[in-house]
Amino acid sequence: MEMIQETKTSLFPTYKRWEIAFEKAEGCHITAGNGKVYLDFMAGIGVVNVGHGNPNVIAAVEKQLSKGWHGSNLFHFEIQEKVASLLTKHSAGDLVFFCNSGAEANEAAIKLARKHTQRTKILSFKQSFHGRTYGTMAATGQDKIHEGFGPMLDGFTYLPYNDLAAVEREMDKETAAVILEIVQGEGGVVPGEDAFLHGVQKLAQEHGALLIVDEVQTGIGRTGKLFAYEHANLSPDIVTAAKGLGNGFPVGAIIGKEKLKDAFGPGSHGSTFGGNPLAMAAAEATLLEVLNDGFLQETEEKGEYLFSLLKEEVGRIPGVKAIRGRGLMAGIECEKEAAPYILKLQEKGVLCIPAGTHVIRLLPPLTMTKDQLLQGVEAIKNVISE
Incomplete structure (x- = not known):
């Protein structure tokens, strides 16, 4: 293994880093500073779905780079409309808000659900992971994520995953939303059972609560569908996406149904960098790759x-x-x-x-070949x- 020389760092020690220095990446391989080449079975934690250095994504970003990379969301951006149309055409949603990460997307989803329903109670699941902002940290059902940060944001109830009876006991007229992952990622790669997922959706509908599906890790083709909820034929009120959406370029999105439009009117939410033209160029090129005939x-x-x-x-x-x-x-x-x-x-x-x-x-x-999969296994x- 490559040994990294111990030097004083100006970085907070928030990451337990490996003794590998990233030098470059291409396709399904990462090359370290010492020249060693690794077969990549992590894809930047489920991010680089269409491969490192994808030429179409690079070309799209380079083209936009020469035109401009920031103008603020006071302007109309045609490329935002293109990406939003791709997402709504291929999802259960009708409207999109762009941000910069999965945590931001889930934070926006929590705000939207509470504002639309005028309720505050949100059901989440043990061993879930939704982010590290105060709202998404509170939505995350893991004590280790909460430790040391004082009182969590009120209103979250954590239930055992795949336990429909527990959801039925807690769901009531005060519930704004249920937030869940179709496959819990950080919690141990635990898939939701179809009967559980359908049951949760039905209970939410009966009580006037929203169903938020966190597709930050499972979305953009990871499970063989553009979004993992498609396997269970669900129709979520809000879907969050990030990670694979820009193939490594920071971008996040929430996709919501038309009925939620009035809750996110002018001034209700925003993002300085969300939906910036470079991120949109990366997202459009990535989506076109994933939605290409036969890819999924x-x-x-x-x-x-x-x-x-x-x-x-x-x-x-x-x-x-x-x-x-x-x-x-x-x-x-x-x-x-x-x-x-x-x-x-x-x-x-x-x-x-x-x-x-x-x-x-x-x-x-997702571009890894069967021979490479065999090599890794x-x-x-x-x-x-x-």
Whole structure:
């Protein structure tokens, strides 16, 4: 492994960094400062969905760069309308608000739900993850995210995931919204059961509450559909997106239904940089790639191939408790902690990340080939077997 020389840093130590220096990236590979090349099974934590250095995304951003990259949202931007139209055409929503990240998107969704319903209670789920702003941190059902920051924003109730009876007990006429991930990412790659998801949607509708689906990690093709809620045929009131939307360029969005329009009128919400032309150029090019004929179908097929490999090659190894996920979002739950496996995989030239303490999480670029998927799974099999 590349050794990074210990030097005084001017950065807050908020990240437990690896001993790898990023030099460059292309396709499904990352090259370190010492020249070592890694096969990338993390894609910037589910971000670089159409591959590092995608030429179409680069060309779109470069073209916009020469025209201008900021003018403020007091102007009309044709490219904002183009991206919004792509998102609404291919989702359950009708209107879009652009921001810069997944946390900002979820924060906006919480504000919109409370303002529209004139209620404050929001149901969330244990082991969920929705961001690190005060609102989204409060929406996140993990104590470790809350620790040390004082009282959380009031109004959030945390329920066991996939437990419809718990939702039924807590849902009432004071509930503004339910926020959930179709596959819990940071919480251990835990998929929602179709009956649970449909039940939650039905309960929300019966009580006049909104259904917010956090697609920050699962969206933009990650599971083989543009949005993961499509697998369950849901119709959410609000969908949040970020990560893969700009293929690495910071951009987030909330997609909401027409009935929510009046709650987000002039002056109700805003963002200085949200929807800036460079982000929109990256988002449009990324969406056009993902929505290209056959791309999502091919992603779904590669996801099925990945899971068949994992179940056959890894699932039978003593110490492996479960293989979970959907599409190209997989979790390998181990009896032992995941961190030592992840460091050992780095030595073998494969990058992946944990989801919680005991789950190895795989989030490769959607452009990864079957041969590369096989290469990665073989390395995982060898490391866990050892």
